[in-house]
Amino acid sequence: MYQIEPDIRRASMLPGAFYSDPQAFDACRERIFARSWQLIAGAEEYVGLPNEALPFEFMEHFLEEPLLLLRDEKQALHCLSNVCTHRGNILVQHPGRLGRGAIVCGYHGRRFQADGQFVSMPETAGMLDFPCASDHLTRLPVRQWRQFVFTSLEPAIPFEHWVAGLDRKVGFLPVEQFRYAAARSRDYLVRANWALYCDNYLEGFHIPFVHKGLAATLDWSAYRTELFSWGNCQVGAGHGGESVFDLPPDHEDAGQAIAAYYFWLFPNMMFNFYPWGLSVNIVRPLKTDLVRVSFRTYVWREELLGSGAGADVDLVEREDEAVVEQVQRGTCSRFYRAGRYAPGQEKGVHHFHRLLVKALET
Numbered sequence: 001m002y003q004i005e006p007d008i009r010r011a012s013m014l015p016g017a018f019y020s021d022p023q024a025f026d027a028c029r030e031r032i033f034a035r036s037w038q039l040i041a042g043a044e045e046y047v048g049l050p051n052e053a054l055p056f057e058f059m060e061h062f063l064e065e066p067l068l069l070l071r072d073e074k075q076a077l078h079c080l081s082n083v084c085t086h087r088g089n090i091l092v093q094h095p096g097r098l099g100r101g102a103i104v105c106g107y108h109g110r111r112f113q114a115d116g117q118f119v120s121m122p123e124t125a126g127m128l129d130f131p132c133a134s135d136h137l138t139r140l141p142v143r144q145w146r147q148f149v150f151t152s153l154e155p156a157i158p159f160e161h162w163v164a165g166l167d168r169k170v171g172f173l174p175v176e177q178f179r180y181a182a183a184r185s186r187d188y189l190v191r192a193n194w195a196l197y198c199d200n201y202l203e204g205f206h207i208p209f210v211h212k213g214l215a216a217t218l219d220w221s222a223y224r225t226e227l228f229s230w231g232n233c234q235v236g237a238g239h240g241g242e243s244v245f246d247l248p249p250d251h252e253d254a255g256q257a258i259a260a261y262y263f264w265l266f267p268n269m270m271f272n273f274y275p276w277g278l279s280v281n282i283v284r285p286l287k288t289d290l291v292r293v294s295f296r297t298y299v300w301r302e303e304l305l306g307s308g309a310g311a312d313v314d315l316v317e318r319e320d321e322a323v324v325e326q327v328q329r330g331t332c333s334r335f336y337r338a339g340r341y342a343p344g345q346e347k348g349v350h351h352f353h354r355l356l357v358k359a360l361e362t
Contacts, residue, residue: 001027002357008350012338014357016331019193024360025288028195032267032359033063035156039269039282040069040079041296043149045180046095047071051114053103055082055092058153061292062285065153067140068092072114073101079142079151080116084108085135103137112137146175148280156359157230162265165228169261170273172248178277178298186314188293190321192328194268194285195356197293200324201281202264202348204234210319217242217259217309225348230355232348236260236309243275243308259309264348266355274310276301289328293317 002018005011018024038058046054053070057063068082068091080103082091089107092098102119103112111119116137124130140151143159145166150159190197200206204223208215222237238244238259245258263271270281277300284292295313299305306312330336341350 001360004350004353004357006354008341008343008347011341011350013341013349014195014353015338016333016336019196019328019331020288022288025193025285027360028267028285028356029063031362032356033059033285034153035359036267037143037150037152037155037157037159037162037265037269039280040149040151041282041294042095043069044147047077047149049097050075051098051101052096053092053098054095055090058151059284063153066090067151068103069142069149069151070098070103070114077142077144077149078115079140080112081138081140083137084110085118085137086110086121115139147178156362157266162230165226165231165233166263166271168252169233169263172251173273174300175278175298178300181297181299184297184299186295188295188317188321189286190291190293190324191289192291192324193288194283194291195352196328196331197283197291197320197324198264198268198352199349200320200327201262201270202232202234202352203342203346204236205342205345206323210323211316213312214309214316217311219257222256225345227347227351231263231265232351233264234262234348236262238308243304243310245275264352266352267359272310272313274304275308276304276310279310279313 002014040056042054046052047069050071050073053068055068058065058067066082068080070078072078084091084105084107086105086108089105091103091105101114108121110121113119116139118131118135141155143150145163208220217238219237219239224235226233226235236259238257240257242259247254247258261273268283272279272281278298280296282294284294286292
């Protein structure tokens with residue numbers, strides 16, 4: 001369908017038509033997102049104790065698969081289909097504790113264990129070959145990195161490979177101590193294709209032109225992108241006078257004034273680490289030209305809020321929205337075909353496009 005030259009020096013970007021093509025959008029839904037790992041937002045808030053359960057959609061308004069995350073009496077996490085295997089009723093509608101650790105359908109009383117195994121149902125007399133495998137709830141993989149919980153409908157990437165870059169760069173941080181700050185978290189609606197939003201995130205090329213305030217906190221000459229198998233990290237070096245990380249002596253960036261680590265994990269997840277904590281950005285496609293971006297803020301050192309590269313993430317987001325929406329309009333022009341990558345500044349975009357095209361082919 002699409003091709004991206006492996007040699008960035010010769011490569012052209014995705015054609016402009018990709019960002020408004022309904023067929024490409026639908027292909028991304030099934031071939032990329034249905035096989036991706038997605039964060040279960042709120043897991044650390046609602047499923048901390050035994051027998052607590054959290055109903056959620058895999059990707060609301062895009063891949064609306066009803067799922068259920070729960071913790072059993074032995075503290076093990078399970079992710080299950082939230083659809084009763086009898087008549088398709090939604091089993092759990094609100095977060096809360098399960099009575100006696102069992103999932104009970106409110107339609108006809110079918111019961112399941114916390115691991116999804118069928119237990120019983122009234123009025124089964126006369127049924128033949130019952131129960132069978134299809135009477136159990138479908139179990140989905142559930143994985144955890146620090147306090148963050150993820151699942152996938154049909155994972156195409158081993159989870160450990162997907163998150164490997166995080167531990168390499170920020171393994172020294174006590175991420176488990178970061179606390180979710182609802183008042184500092186919000187959603188943004190951006191009138192652009194989801195992939196175009198990611199394109200913008202994946203290069204620092206635009207920072208001096210679009211983000212004047214952010215640019216003043218960064219040492220542009222030392223800004224760089226490091227690639228991993230299934231993601232990358234933009235290393236935001238500071239001048240040294242502002243808020244920077246206190247890196248351990250054995251860290252690979254030891255001795256450098258690092259103001260931010262901007263991680264992107266394929267296809268739609270961003271983990272932005274600052275000395276004050278973390279901003280998790282989840283890019284959720286809605287339409288070919290509409291995306292919802294959820295900013296979830298986790299604070300570690302509150303006294304550092306308002307300083308350094310992470311001083312005003314809302315302003316940076318607003319500036320990004322404005323330029324991305326302009327670019328969405330421009331890619332629809334009959335005169336635009338496909339640009340070329342700047343090898344030193346857009347290798348993160350090139351990496352993303354290669355992963356995207358490969359996933360669409362398989």
